[in-house]
Amino acid sequence: MGKTTPDRDRLKILFVASTGGHLTQLLALRDWWATQERAWVSFDHPHAHAALADEQVTWAFSPTTRNIPNAIRNLFLARRVLRRYRPDIVVSTGAGVAVPFFWTARALGIRTLYIEVIDRISTRTMTGRMVYPTVDAFAVQWPEQQALYPDSRVIGATL
Structure with missing residues (x-):
């Protein structure tokens, strides 16, 4: 999914959650990302800090749910982080902090992968609804979730 060259075999991943x-x-996806170059965006x-x-x-700025000032701050943060780090892909399971990073990544031509959360089987999350139209890949953890996101791919539970 990422750019690879003879000089660089690893993906450069930005995780946002x-x-x-x-x-x-x-x-829980450590077996996949442990050998990749990576950076994280999360809340203080x-x-x-422990994880x-x-x-x-x-x-990132918190809270994000229905907090317009923090959404704007995180949009500017996303621009700075994505331009500085230049990841091959942005990966997230949500929540609201993912939205400005995914929208900005799309504008900058950076690939995105969203993984819908494991505990929402019969309804879509707000973040899932907001990023679904813009992502390069959308993964779900249960076959039942695929009915909510028709172009998604079932990857199984990540926990």
Whole structure:
């Protein structure tokens, strides 16, 4: 999915997730991302500090749910981070902090992968609805979720 050259075999990934279950689901993919070049965007919270202690992290503005000032701050943050880090792909499980990063990545021509959360089987998340039209790839964890996102791919549970 990413650009590879003889000099660089690894993907350069930017993970974006709020703390709690969203971050935990990305951490569960460690077997996939451990050998990749990566950076993270999350909230300045004890869970994130503990989980990402040895990682390159940018702290986003929180809360994001229905908070217009923080959404705008995170949009500017997304521009700065994406232009500075220049990832091959942005990966997220949500929540609201993913939206400005995905929209900005799209504008900059950076590929995106969204993984719908494991615990929303019969309804779509707000973040899923907002990024679905713009993503390069949309993954779900249950076959039932595919009815909600017709162009998605079932990858199975990440926990």
